[in-house]
Amino acid sequence: MAVSHYVLTGWAVLSAFFAVLWAFQARSRDASHVDVGWALGLGFMSVLAAVSLPGDAGRRALAAAMTCLWSLRLAGHLYVDRVRGKPEDGRYAALRARWGKAANRNFFFFFQAQALLDVLLSLPFVAVSSRSGALGGLDAAGAAIFLVSVAAEAAADRQLARFRRDPQSRGKTCRAGLWAWSRHPNYFFEWTHWLSYAVMAPGDWRAWIAPPAMLFFLLKVTGIPATEAQALKSRGEDYRRYQRETSMFFPWFPRRRAASGVSAPPRGAGGP
Known part of the structure; x- marks a missing residue:
């Protein structure tokens, strides 16, 4: 898979994923789970890089394993610390109060920005997973x-x-x-x-x-x-x-x- 296809595929999947998270936010009036989604999105992008880019197989596997370990640990911590049984994170509650009636619309763009950020931050995975030569x-x-x-x-x-x-x-x-x-x-x-x-x-x-x-x-x-x-x-x-x-x-x-x-x-x- 070409790098451009990797970027577009990842962006499309993450855009849909964050749209679902945004819809959940609109119903629950709680945007705290966006941080969990951000961490999981980067784990997904690392796996996509490992299975689709042409570098050394061992290096691709190492990069994906590293990122998935980081992603799952951080997502689990954020879920327990900020989401499960908790009120909305103070940062997002402040944004909701500031935005008023425009909160749902603004949060949609905020959630989609996380998809773009995940794609941007996945470029190091591209660099590592495209590198040839043994570990x-x-x-x-x-x-x-x-x-x-x-x-x-x-x-x-x-x-x-x-x-x-x-x-x-x-x-x-x-x-x-x-x-x-x-x-x-x-x-x-x-x-x-x-x-x-x-x-x-x-x-x-x-x-x-x-x-x-x-x-x-x-x-x-x-x-x-x-x-x-x-x-x-x-x-x-x-x-x-x-x-x-x-x-x-x-x-x-x-x-x-x-x-x-x-x-x-x-x-x-x-x-x-």
Whole structure:
């Protein structure tokens, strides 16, 4: 299958898939499941790349296995954490309130944008699955980056879930484990996992699309801005103190809290 056919086939299938999810949203007035669909859509695109592109069979299988592991873990986590038995995610509830009567129409385009985003982010799969030659050191390095990233992201998710289960944590901010080093360690390791595909196909520009694209979306669009806005609403001064003390994205040494309650960096240390 030519790359153009891969892109068009994937887009058509995902467009229909997100239309079904949008219809469910219109009935339930809850758009939280769009994130689950986004993760599953990328898993589908990796399998489509593995069965339709002409690269080394072992490399195609490795890339698909990696992405499906990431996709199923993230989709399962998002379903349990944000969908099952939960009210609508605060980010989407805020959009629904802002859009008013136009919410269903606007959410349709929002859901379809996820299909396009999945297709865009699948280009690294094209790069890896089109590469010929036997598996080698670059593939091993990429797989290692992938495994460390997914394991660390899962650890951050577990640490946050454990914190939230504690009744005494209500109204407080998680500072356990990886959350002491970054305000968004799950997002950071979500981003680093995309570097694995670039390492596996470093000479193909398509492999390098996802890292800057994901960094932009996480830092400027749907990731950190919306998440921190909700955190400030629900946790107020505790979260503002956390912002002063902890690096936003890239893990770094926590800033020491001064006696006045204003954070001060440790001697010889800097950071974001």
